[in-house]
Amino acid sequence: MKRLILKNGQSPGDILMLTAALRDLHRCHPGEFETDVRTPCPDLWAHNPHLTPLRDDDETVEHFDCHYPLIHRSARSPGHFLNGFPDYLNEKLGLKIRISEFRGDIHLSEEEKSAPSPVAKLSGNEHPYWIIVAGGKYDYTIKWWHYKRYQQVVDALRDEVVFVQVGERGHYHPQLHGVVDQRGKTPLRDLIRLVHGAQGVLCPVTFLMHLAAAVPMPEGCGAQRACVVVAGGRESPHWEAYPWHQFIHNVGSLPCCAVGGCWRSRTVPLGDGDGKDKAPHLCTDVIGGLPRCMDMITPEDVVQRIRGYFKGGAWPVPGLAQRAMARLHLVPSLRDVVA
Secondary structure, eight states: OEEEEOOOOSSSHHHHHHHHHHHHHHHSSSSSSSEEEEOSSGGGGOOOOOOOOOOOOTTTEEEOOOOGGGGGGTTTTTTOGGGGGHHHHHHHOOOOOOOOOSSOOOOHHHHHHOOOOOHHHSSSSOOOOOEOOOOOGGGGGGGOOOOHHHHHHHHHTTTTOOOOEETTSSSOOOOOOOEEEEETTTOHHHHHHHHOOEEEEEESSHHHHHHHSOOOOOOTTTTTEEEEEEEEEESOOHHHHTSSSEEEOTTTGGGGSSOOOOOOBBOOOSSOOOOOGGGGGOOOOOEEEEEEHHSSSSSSHHHHHHHHHHHSSSSOOOOOOEEEEEEEEOOOOOHHHHH
């Protein structure tokens, strides 16, 4: 039996893709490997049955740095982000890994599954809710949609959806009104539990869209978790999107992303010394402070996609009394926020 320690020092979204590669390494090569990992996100590996504690100084262990060069061929190759690490491991280690599920591999303990959702802990009752991300990291501002447009979506769905706003402290996440404010209050394992109980997610192209697909649904819930992604034209949809997500993009509509995502980083320079301020990384078509591909997406477009899950019957619309109770318990009024 071969013994491997898989390493990757990238962001949580990348590590989440590695969880799928590890799952399918064992499914496609059963009994051939003992595996451990070294990544910055141990909470993504909690309760993972495919991990065996291995020592770094064990001479029988092979250390392997994991990459996904497939991304550089994403404009002309029909692979998904999930295929990146398996493709690399197959080439370097002579394996035959194939992705068996269209999602990352997140595991919850029985205690986590049975515990009240973080929203229930706030209100004392379980309420249907959606998670919303209305900002992002400063290194990739081209992914941002204006927070005022997210606010318009929240306002339009005021009587239909309770939104829980999340965002990592230190990143750009302006406060929305009429939402449950959990910005800076959800360490990674708490965020996973929050996603577990969520009916849906609204976000740009970011870690949370991948987490929405990877976190298992509560027991007895047959539907897939809804997710609406405000994507624009940076990434090709076949590389990022999941089949049951609403991935709102404009790839193919503009010269700058006519045959695939542009993969640029910023809308305008930030003057922070980052190399992403240089011309090859800047959007070439900015309108009203947004990349044109993002400006073309309206709040009405997003509202329609969210309502589509209800109209189509994938998710029931909460009853009026239930929604009123949720708002009473969870959502501060604008007056409370201002005060």
